[in-house]
Amino acid sequence: MIFRSLLAALALMFVMSTATADQRWQRVEAVTQALDNRVPELEGLSLELPLVAEDGSSVSLSVSFTGSLEDGEHIEKIRLFAPGNPRPEVADITLGPLASPANIATRIRLSETQQVVALAITNQDRAFLTTRDVRVTVSGCLVGGGDASAMAMANPRLALAGSARPGQPVTVRSLINHPMETGLRPDGQADDSIEQQLVESLTATLNDEPVLTARFFTGTSANPYLQFQLTPEEEGELKLAWQDQKGEQMEASQAIKF
Amino acid sequence: MKTRFALTFALLLPALPALADDQANAAQTALLAASCANCHGTDGKLAGVIPAIANRPATALENQLMEFKHSDSTRATVMPRIAKGYSDDELKALAQYFSRIGSAQQR
Amino acid sequence: MTKSNFKNQGLNSSRRDLLKLMGAASALPLLGACSSLGGPASKDLSARVVVVGGGFGGATAAKYLKRNAPDLDVTLVEPNKVFYTCPFSNLVLAGMRTMDSISHNYNELRELGVRVVHTTAQDVDPVSRTVSLGDGSSIRYEKLLLSPGIDIRWNAIEGYDQAAAEQAPHAWKAGDQTRLLRRQIEAMDDGGVFVLTAPANPFRCPPGPYERASLVAHYLSQHKPRSKVLILDAKDNFSKQGLFMQGWKDVHGDRIEWVGLSGDGKVVRVDAGKREVETEFGTIHKASVLNVVPPQKAGFIADRAGVTNESGWVPVDPVTFESTQVKDIYVVGDATIAAPMPKSGFAANAQGKVAAAAIIAALEGQRPLEPSWANTCYSLINPEYGISVAAVYRIQEGLIHESSGGVSPSDANATFRKLEADYASGWYSAITQDTWGTRR
Structure with missing residues (x-):
């Protein structure tokens, strides 16, 4: 009897804490704007992040869709937000039908302990949303060495993890070296900031057909990393093109062979 | 779900009250002092490359700790970084604590 | 049943x-489970x-x-009747200490009246x-x-399982793995490459892989001077990074090369038989001695x-x-x-x-x-060159916070570095005395 009321009390508290926990995203303007009056489903999207991040400058994140979709429906957009950062935007990823299943991994910046929000929108205008709490703490043994990297893109990298097969998903990894200056960090001079300089976008095409476009914001880590799934129907050339804020471009390509 | 429970747990943890009686204070100081043993041996009695701190005059210990904490010109290595993590009162209590540990006492 | x-x-x-649920519930005062707080002792x-x-x-x-x-x-x-410590096992790898000198037993605990069951x-x-x-x-x-x-999270890196660890040791638990890696280092040809792969956070002993690289480089400089050390890292920032990198430059010249995450340092596949690793973007590195510090x-x-x-x-x-x-x-x-x-x-x-x-x-x-904790980690660049990180931790708003701390100054002179190297061995004597009562 006592035991049962104890469980009931706990269940109540659990429901209450679930409700409050999941409402926090509703107060984030960037998220509500992105939703644009759509009411998101809270099941179906899965977001993986460490519970405790010991280096907030680069936190591994992966988001994947595990729910069910209608025939002909696919995830068209994935948007990531870190509302506790000075600017909440992390990345916007637009997926074409070749970039399926929707499964993205990247590395993000978290300036403090917070709830990260992932939003997915389908080509039939359905929205899915999920959140994840991350505690950010700099480990006592971890003191980063501030290095001054060049303000230009360098070393574009592209690789397939495994071999491509027709109609089968293969993991594509990409990375480019760039400091991703937020424009928010003081450069040591009074009231002065280092000018913002970001890798703005990454576009992936297969035989010039669009696969995926990513827009990176201040919440994306230095040396932007993006991993996605490619389901090719035919052989050809996978091409990635990065563009920075100054309009400079760099490319990498990879043959897709069955 | 587990995370939320952990969170709830932390929020509902009662604030630690100030400990009133001397016995509790003694236990509190002993726990504070236990950290020192990692470099100075159990009860601060291991003399080696790193000096023993047990059974030394309280004023000497206190002066040294205060210098670690407040002086920027010290040539010490890790102690200035550690001493800054304690209040002056805590450092005084530690000095008193180690001054009262007899060097002949069993480890 | x-x-x-x-x-x-x-x-x-x-x-x-x-x-x-029960564990969580017991901490909730509203459920009356913490009666001891107000009730009779x-x-x-x-x-x-x-x-x-x-x-x-x-x-x-x-x-x-x-x-x-x-x-x-x-x-x-x-x-185990004899416990080998991970701290200072890097010194064993470099031939600076014996296994015996990092072994400890449970005699003091028995004398205190603890029943020790092996x-x-x-x-x-x-x-x-x-x-x-x-x-x-x-x-x-x-x-x-x-x-x-x-x-160890076996197979978290493709190909790294228990059998692979017999050819490419982790030596991240001290004992036979330490001995095995030591033998491999001793048997390595002059001109070979010691490859160490380091995991992402969190893992045991954050500065450990970098001290290991330092001390292996020290051993190589004396015994196999044409050999190199390559660190392949799954992260871009690591413990005491600035001090390590400065120390490597000062002491080891270009003997140690470090490749971080954004330089394609993350290892995704190990071929222990071939002593080969493959990184995220498909670079193959061949090792003379391969030391995989795996995810944990x-x-x-x-x-x-x-x-x-x-x-x-x-x-x-x-x-x-x-x-x-x-x-x-x-x-x-x-x-x-x-x-x-x-x-x-x-x-x-x-x-x-x-x-x-x-x-x-x-x-x-x-x-x-009210709890408080301290931590001091010494690392050796070589026997004469020590660096440290030290901190005090207290509770703030129900969570552990660092209330003070920092690393060795970047502009310290050779005397200071030598002093910290000496303190490292003083620290080892003290903490093992405090823990096991053994004198080392």
């Missing part, structure tokens, strides 16, 4: 979830406390339990409060303290006890180091989620003392004392 059958099969998941200092794991955390906890409450019935369960702990049943032991017996507890250390998780007994969460590590109440998931089980050391405290032997020792005090307070019906 008989009770013993049930125990042999371990906890099923729904039972574990229920236990977690119930002194029970002849209670049975079982400690599992005789490393820095467990041996320290057993010692301080018995010192501070001599009437307690304290049992330490540890399979067997494995196989399972924990939090309902009957029983630990099943490897010798077939079981032992009951009022309070259980686990110091599980780490287990809490030691297996933590999982059996139901105290780990989905991260594979153990969430604890920061004030007492009691599990937040199962009541009356305290967990210390590398297995815990105690960040910003690092996974170090020093931290485990400090946590062992806090948990011991919390167990005594709980048995006495007292509130827990």
Whole structure:
């Protein structure tokens, strides 16, 4: 009897804490704007992040869709937000039908302990949303060495993890070296900031057909990393093109062979 | 779900009250002092490359700790970084604590 | 199903979830479970406390339990009669120390009155409060303290399993793995490459891989001067990075090369037979000696006890180091989620003392004392060149925070570096004396 009321009390508290926990995203303007009056489903999207991040400058994140979709429906957009950062935007990823299943991994910046929000929108205008709490703490043994990297893109990298097969998903990894200056960090001079300089976008095409476009914001880590799934129907050339804020471009390509 | 429970747990943890009686204070100081043993041996009695701190005059210990904490010109290595993590009162209590540990006492 | 059958099969998941609920519930004052806070003190200092794991955390906890409450019935369960420490095992790899000099035993704990049982702990049943032991017996507890250390996440890197570790050692638990890696380093041809792969956070001993690279480079400079060290890292920032890199430049020239995450340093596949690794973007590195420091998780007994969460590590109440998931089980050391405290032997020792005090307070019906912890990690660039990180940790708003701390100055002179190298050995003598009572 006592035991049962104890469980009931706990269940109540659990429901209450679930409700409050999941409402926090509703107060984030960037998220509500992105939703644009759509009411998101809270099941179906899965977001993986460490519970405790010991280096907030680069936190591994992966988001994947595990729910069910209608025939002909696919995830068209994935948007990531870190509302506790000075600017909440992390990345916007637009997926074409070749970039399926929707499964993205990247590395993000978290300036403090917070709830990260992932939003997915389908080509039939359905929205899915999920959140994840991350505690950010700099480990006592971890003191980063501030290095001054060049303000230009360098070393574009592209690789397939495994071999491509027709109609089968293969993991594509990409990375480019760039400091991703937020424009928010003081450069040591009074009231002065280092000018913002970001890798703005990454576009992936297969035989010039669009696969995926990513827009990176201040919440994306230095040396932007993006991993996605490619389901090719035919052989050809996978091409990635990065563009920075100054309009400079760099490319990498990879043959897709069955 | 587990995370939320952990969170709830932390929020509902009662604030630690100030400990009133001397016995509790003694236990509190002993726990504070236990950290020192990692470099100075159990009860601060291991003399080696790193000096023993047990059974030394309280004023000497206190002066040294205060210098670690407040002086920027010290040539010490890790102690200035550690001493800054304690209040002056805590450092005084530690000095008193180690001054009262007899060097002949069993480890 | 008989009770013993049930125990042999371990906890099923729904039972574990229920236990977690009960563990969480017991801390909620509104449910009246914390009656001891206001009620009369119930002194029970002849209670049975079982400690599992005789490393820095467990041996320290057993010692301080018995010192501070001599009437307690304290049992330490540890399979090894001789314990080899990970700290200073890098010196063994470099030929600067013997295995004997990093070995410790349990004689002092026995003299103090701790019952030391040399067997494995196989399972924990939090309902009957029983630990099943490897010798077939079981032992009951009022309070259980686990110091599980780490287990390797086998196959987290493709191709790195137990068999691979016999050819490409991790040497991240000291003992036979340390000996094996030492033999390989000694047998390496001059002009070879020692490849060390370092994992992402969190892992045991954050500065450990970089001290290892330093000391192997020191050995090579003396015995195989044409050889190199290559570190392939799954992260871009690491412990004491600035000091290490400066030290490498000062002492080792270009002998040590470090490739971080954004330089394609993350290893995704190991071929131990060929001593080859492949990185995220498909670069193959061939090693003369391959040392894989793999991803890790809490030691297996933590999982059996139901105290780990989905991260594979153990969430604890920061004030007492009691599990937040199962009541009356305290967990210390590398297995815990105690960040910003690092996974170090020093931290485990400090946590062992806090948990011991919390167990005594709980048995006495007292509130827990206010905890504080310190941590100092020394690393050697070579025998004459030491660097350190030191910090004090306190509770702020219910969480562990660093209240002071920092690393060695970047502009220190050779005398300072030598002093810290000497203090490193002083530290080792002191912490092992404090933990096991052995003199090294």
